[in-house]
Structure formats: C-alpha cells, structure tokens
Amino acid sequence: MNNSIQHSTLNSLSIGLRVIQKFYVNLYVHTSKFYGINQQSILIMGMLTFLGTGTSQGIPVIACECEVCRSADAKDKRLRSSVLLQMDAMQLTIDAGPDFRQQMLRANVKRLDAVLLTHAHFDHIGGLDDVRSFNYLQKLPTPIYGNSQAISGLQRTFDYAFRKTDYPGLPEFQLHTVNAAQPFLIRQQTIIPIEALHHKLPILGYRIGDLAYLTDVKTMTPKELLKIKGVNTLIINALKKENHFSHLRLSEALTIIRHVEPKQAFLTHISHFMGLHEVIEPTLPANVRFAYDGLTVSFEG
Ligand SMILES: [Zn+2]
Ligand SMILES: [Zn+2]
Numbered sequence: 001m002n003n004s005i006q007h008s009t010l011n012s013l014s015i016g017l018r019v020i021q022k023f024y025v026n027l028y029v030h031t032s033k034f035y036g037i038n039q040q041s042i043l044i045m046g047m048l049t050f051l052g053t054g055t056s057q058g059i060p061v062i063a064c065e066c067e068v069c070r071s072a073d074a075k076d077k078r079l080r081s082s083v084l085l086q087m088d089a090m091q092l093t094i095d096a097g098p099d100f101r102q103q104m105l106r107a108n109v110k111r112l113d114a115v116l117l118t119h120a121h122f123d124h125i126g127g128l129d130d131v132r133s134f135n136y137l138q139k140l141p142t143p144i145y146g147n148s149q150a151i152s153g154l155q156r157t158f159d160y161a162f163r164k165t166d167y168p169g170l171p172e173f174q175l176h177t178v179n180a181a182q183p184f185l186i187r188q189q190t191i192i193p194i195e196a197l198h199h200k201l202p203i204l205g206y207r208i209g210d211l212a213y214l215t216d217v218k219t220m221t222p223k224e225l226l227k228i229k230g231v232n233t234l235i236i237n238a239l240k241k242e243n244h245f246s247h248l249r250l251s252e253a254l255t256i257i258r259h260v261e262p263k264q265a266f267l268t269h270i271s272h273f274m275g276l277h278e279v280i281e282p283t284l285p286a287n288v289r290f291a292y293d294g295l296t297v298s299f300e301g
Helices: 002-035 100-106 128-138 148-157 222-226 250-260 277-283
Strands: 045-052 082-086 091-094 114-116 142-146 173-177 184-186 189-198 201-208 211-213 233-237 264-268 288-290 296-300
Touching: 045 100, 045 211, 082 100, 100 128, 128 142, 142 148, 142 184, 148 173, 148 201, 189 222, 211 296, 222 250, 233 250, 250 264, 277 288
Parallel strands: 091 114, 114 142, 142 173, 211 233, 233 264, 264 288
Antiparallel strands: 045 082, 045 296, 082 091, 184 189, 189 201, 201 211
C-alpha cells in the first residue's frame, strides 16, 4: 500500500516535472528560432528514473532471513539495476535485467526507443526477451547498443532470436556495436561511452549531457575518468563495505566520486550486505546518496 502511494506520488511528480520541462524546451526552441540558433544547440531536459538498484540477486534475496531482506522499508527493496532515461525525443533504458517486465509495468513505460547495455551478464540482459511488447507496439526491432563483448554475449544468451525460423513472436533486436573511444548519436542526442573493467571484462558506462551512469565497475583508467570529470550527476555502483573482486566496494566508489567531483552522486547495484538504507545513508558524504527504486533525477542532455 505504502509502495503504491509512493509510486503514484512519484508518477504525478514526474508528470508535473515533464510539463515544466516541455515548457522549458518549447521556450528554448522558440527563442533559438528567434535568434537563428542551430537546432543542434537546443537544450534537452531529461528525467532519469531508477528502475532497479540491487545487485545480481536483488533484495530481498530468495530465502534470506537477514534484517535487510526482512526490512519493511520500501527503500530496502531493490530490483536488478537499470535506469529509464526520458527525453523529449526518445526514451531508453540502460540495461534490461530479469526484472525488466515488472520494471516497465511499474514505471508505466509505453515506448522504448533503445536499450544501452553496460555488459551482458544475466542481471543486465535477462529481461530482453520482453522487448517483444515494444516490437509489436512500435512495429520495429529494438535498437540495442553495447560493446562487442556485450553484443556477442546477447547473441549467445538469446540465440533463438537470431535463428532463421518461421516461429512467430521472437524478440527483434537491431544490434549496434559501440566503440568505447567513439561517442555516438541516438536521435540527435550525443552519448559518450565510458570504458571500465568488471574484473577483467571490459564494460561500458554512459555519459549523457551532465549525467553519467556506471555500474559493475571495479577499475577505471585516468583517461576514462576524465570523460566524466565534473558531471552534475554521477551514478556509480557500490556493492557493500567489504572488498569484492569484480565490483567497487563502498570506499572505492566514494574515492571515485571525490575524484570526479559531481554536484550529486547516487550509489546503485547494492547488495543486502550493505545494510539497512536508513542506517547507512546518514554515514555518506553530503553530496552522495543511496539510490532506491523509483527515485527520479532530472538532467540536461
Ligand atoms: Zn551486475
Ligand atoms: Zn539478506
């Protein structure tokens, strides 16, 4: 009950913000036309919604009796990590894990123009079969962007979707291999890929305007860090306080945040080992917060 109240409040809040954003964009388009500014320079306002903020098992973990998994606090309930980015010209998700269907229903998503993949581990691609609903509705294959490792991982996991067959109702993907050194465009929006290592696997984060989203990072080179230096909003993974071989621990994530110096940072891909949201949150630096499912953040594209 509390959950649905919170979500409907979030929905009406986000609708309100969308109206304000539309007005802002329209005003900007109007004045740009008046001053003869190139359409490319139009300021795009966007909204990010956290669809999931949990690590690969989600929270609660099946059959776990720990205090986090038993917590009644909605902020301790985390689906697998993913975000929805809504801009005027399009909406896309970063990753589509096993909770994708539930996440699309919960956020009332009616159109999906692309999926950006960080990597092809199952907690990030496991729900891609369900893009079928958008294939039927939009009468288009869903554009999927990822590095070569993510694209070949997707082709292995969903091999049935790529077989020549008459079997109807398969998901349709339009695959785009991203070069980590090369920014790319989706409908006029520049997207800057950021490379990181998830243990030894090269994965991608993405910078869109003044916002950067990175998850499942363990290490990053100074060159890649430079691409996100000074962003307004940084979203980055923090698994737990203890060390982990392939994910940043909390102190490592905070070190990266101090280096990048964003105005605000949100931690995601969180394990039940991190502790209760209300207990751990007050221990964070002033500009850092734990993300939670349903949280929205505005950005400039
Ligand atoms: Zn993951
Ligand atoms: Zn637990």
